[in-house]
Structures are given as structure tokens and as C-alpha cells.
Amino acid sequence: MSSHDIPEENLPAEQATHERGRGAVSVADERNPFADPGLPPHEHRIQDVDERAAKRSERTVALLFTVSMLATLGFIASYVTIPVDKSTYIFPIGHINALNFALGLTLGVALFAIGAGAVHWARTLMSDVEVADERHPIEASPEVRAKVHADFKQGAKESALGRRKLIRNTMLGALTLVPLTGVVLLRDLGPLPGTSLRHTLWAKGKRLVNMNTHQPLRPEDLTVGSLTFAMPDGLKETDENFQTEIAKAALMIVRLQPGDIKDKRELDWGHEGIVAFSKICTHVGCPVSLYEQQTHHALCPCHQSTFDLSDGARVIFGPAGHALPQLRIGVDSEGYLQALGDFEEPVGPAFWERG
Ligand code: FES
Known part of the structure; x- marks a missing residue:
């Protein structure tokens, strides 16, 4: 009803x-x-x-x-x-x-x-009668609108914009050009990375040098469970481009029991359980620096991305989108650890599209 x-x-x-x-x-x-x-x-x-x-x-x-x-x-x-x-x-x-x-x-x-x-x-049972909240009209009265219109016309007339075309045109030119200053400043954001992240100093035959002692590394220098940071032989802190190159080439080397390595490719790319991964986090590029020996987990301190170094350094926690790239290594004729080529994928933040 x-x-x-x-x-x-x-x-x-x-x-x-x-x-x-x-x-x-x-x-x-x-x-x-x-x-x-x-x-x-x-x-x-x-x-x-x-x-x-x-x-x-x-x-x-x-x-x-x-x-x-x-x-x-x-x-x-x-x-x-x-x-x-x-x-x-x-x-x-x-x-x-x-x-x-x-x-x-x-x-x-x-x-x-x-x-x-x-x-x-x-x-x-409770009342369900709808109640309207009455409000005053929000539009301005016709008198107010007429006054605003008249004031605007009066202002335009007093500025003489219609009569002084030279001022009007130069003012429009100035207002159009001034935003371009902001566009020019975009250049200071720096060059696009291009393919620079696809190449590092690692190349076939390049020895792995301890980042602290600056000595080339031998397999016997690395004990099971140890974590060592390395850089390419020949790179010196006094080099002009040291910061740029170390930011791409920094390595994290761990020695695992070969039987603990779950990823077959990881095992093949290492040497007797010694495996080398990029130290640059694939989230936004902080250096991964904490290692838990028992679990083989490496942790990035910035946002807690965690990588399993016994399983291809895949991400097991945190915002990183990709595993840490692995460097293929071997031993040269003098018994030193050496790279067998460059990384096969870009190092660092995954947002540079690895395609
Ligand atoms: S930079 Fe490593 S987790 Fe964000």
C-alpha cells in the first residue's frame, strides 16, 4: 500500500x-x-x-x-x-x-x-520518513551578478587593453614564453640511462678483486658460509668514473656447499660452490649487504628485499621485482677467480625494463 x-x-x-x-x-x-x-x-x-x-x-x-x-x-x-x-x-x-x-x-x-x-x-518499526535539509540558494542574486559584470567591463576599459594593442600583444608573448623556462630546466634531470646499465666492466678473463684488500681472489680465500664483496681488477678508487662503474659492477660472492645449491644454472655458473651475484638491489638500487649463513638469505637494508642465494638469488620477500643477476665465474691458469663474461641482464633497479 x-x-x-x-x-x-x-x-x-x-x-x-x-x-x-x-x-x-x-x-x-x-x-x-x-x-x-x-x-x-x-x-x-x-x-x-x-x-x-x-x-x-x-x-x-x-x-x-x-x-x-x-x-x-x-x-x-x-x-x-x-x-x-x-x-x-x-x-x-x-x-x-x-x-x-x-x-x-x-x-x-x-x-x-x-x-x-x-x-x-x-x-x-523506527520512523523511515525522509527529511530534506533546506538550504539557501547558492547562486548570486541578479544585482550582484550585474555588478560583477559591470566591474569587469570597467576594469578592462581602464586598462586600455583593447586600445593599446602593442602592450596586449607583447604581454601575451611574454606569458606564453615564460613557461618554457621550466621545460629547459628538465635537462638538469640528467641523461636517460639508455643501455648503460646493460654493460659493466666485467668481461671474460677479468679477475675478481676483494673490495677491501684490493687483492685478487682465489677459491681458497673463501670459506663456506663467507660473504665477500668484489670489484673488477683494474678499477681504482682514484679513477674519474670509479663511482659510476662500481655502482654497476659491485659483486657479492658467497661460498655454499654445492649440495645446498638448488638452481642448476647457478651451480654451473659458479666454481665449486662459489657464486657471484650483483650487489645492487633490483628494487631501487641500494647495496645488498646483509647475509644470513644458515638460510643463505641476503637482505637489502633499504626496504628489506630478501634474496635466496642458494636458489638463483630469487626474491623471497620485499618489493624487489627480480632476482639479483648472477655473474658467470671460473678460475684462470694462475688459480685466480675470473669472470667468464659480463652480466647477461641489466643490473640494478628492475624499473629500467629488462625486455
Ligand atoms: S632498494 Fe633494496 S629493497 Fe628497496
Whole structure:
């Protein structure tokens, strides 16, 4: 039954008043796009017009609250009576702790019944009359708009922009050109990386030099579980491009038990369990510097990316998007560790697209 079917004198006073305010849009308002369109017709619920239906809803709400009370009592009784270590079989879950099950079930029912009762009460018995919040019009009055228009015209006239075309044209030129200063400054962002990250100083036959002692490394210098940082032979801290080159070529060398290495390619690219990975994190380029011997995990201190050095340096945690690139190494005729080529993929942040 809709409000249109109920005579106004049969409605509650509050709703009758409200009904009179609905849809009262005058002909003048229809021409005004800012006029209040009024509320849509109010639909009465069955409980609003039928006392027996309202009573039924009342009993339903009371029943739900009663269920909640019983469930709460059940919760307390379960807590007091069920032994902590008693298990029960629940299909299809299997054996679970009886006390936990009883507490969870009773508390869940108690809370659900309160919520369901409150929702049913609000939907069926509380007033559902829509209320409009009347506001003053936000448009300016015709007088104010006319004054602004007149002021603008007066200002334009006094500036003589229309008459003094030379000023107007040079001003437009100046305003157009000045933003170009910002464009020129973009050059200071530096050159694009291009292919520079695809090549490092590593090449076939280049020896691995300890970054601290500056001595070429032999396999016997590295014990199982140790972590050593290395750079290419020939690179000196006094070199003009030292920072650029070390930032790409820095190596992290670990010695693992060959049997601990899960990745076959990693094993083949190393020497008797000695494997070399780029030290530059593939997230945003911090130096990876922490190593946990037991798990073979290397950690980047910047954002906690973690790489498993026994499994191709794949990422096992953190924001890095790629494994650390591995350098293929071997031993030269004099027994020193050497590179067998450059990295096969770009080092450093993965956002440079490895394609
Ligand atoms: S730079 Fe290594 S985790 Fe962000």
C-alpha cells in the first residue's frame, strides 16, 4: 500500500505534515534549475498502517534479542563446564578443541542476534520518513551578478587593453614564453640511462678483486658460509668514473656447499660452490649487504628485499621485482677467480625494463 492510497487524515501527524511538503514544486520553480525538486513520494511500510504487522515485527526483534541472551549464557556455561583439552569431532572439519568451538559458536550467535535484531527493528518499526535539509540558494542574486559584470567591463576599459594593442600583444608573448623556462630546466634531470646499465666492466678473463684488500681472489680465500664483496681488477678508487662503474659492477660472492645449491644454472655458473651475484638491489638500487649463513638469505637494508642465494638469488620477500643477476665465474691458469663474461641482464633497479 503506498502513501497515495491512504487518506491524509489516517496518517500519523508527523507523516501527514511531511506528505503536504512533498512534490510541491511551483510553476515558477520549474523554470528555475536551482529550485528544490522536492522529495519523491513516501512509500509506507506495512508496519506503518497495520498494527498486527507491527506487533509481528516487535516479536521478531524480541526473539532475536532473547536468542542473543541465551547464547551469552551458553558462552558462560561453556567456559565453566567444558575442559580445556577436550576435543570434539565436527564434520567436515574433523577433530577440534571443544571449548574453542563452543565459545566461538555461542559468542558468534550472541553478537549476530543483537545485530540482526537492531537491523530488523530499524527497518520495520523506527520512523523511515525522509527529511530534506533546506538550504539557501547558492547562486548570486541578479544585482550582484550585474555588478560583477559591470566591474569587469570597467576594469578592462581602464586598462586600455583593447586600445593599446602593442602592450596586449607583447604581454601575451611574454606569458606564453615564460613557461618554457621550466621545460629547459628538465635537462638538469640528467641523461636517460639508455643501455648503460646493460654493460659493466666485467668481461671474460677479468679477475675478481676483494673490495677491501684490493687483492685478487682465489677459491681458497673463501670459506663456506663467507660473504665477500668484489670489484673488477683494474678499477681504482682514484679513477674519474670509479663511482659510476662500481655502482654497476659491485659483486657479492658467497661460498655454499654445492649440495645446498638448488638452481642448476647457478651451480654451473659458479666454481665449486662459489657464486657471484650483483650487489645492487633490483628494487631501487641500494647495496645488498646483509647475509644470513644458515638460510643463505641476503637482505637489502633499504626496504628489506630478501634474496635466496642458494636458489638463483630469487626474491623471497620485499618489493624487489627480480632476482639479483648472477655473474658467470671460473678460475684462470694462475688459480685466480675470473669472470667468464659480463652480466647477461641489466643490473640494478628492475624499473629500467629488462625486455
Ligand atoms: S632498494 Fe633494496 S629493497 Fe628497496
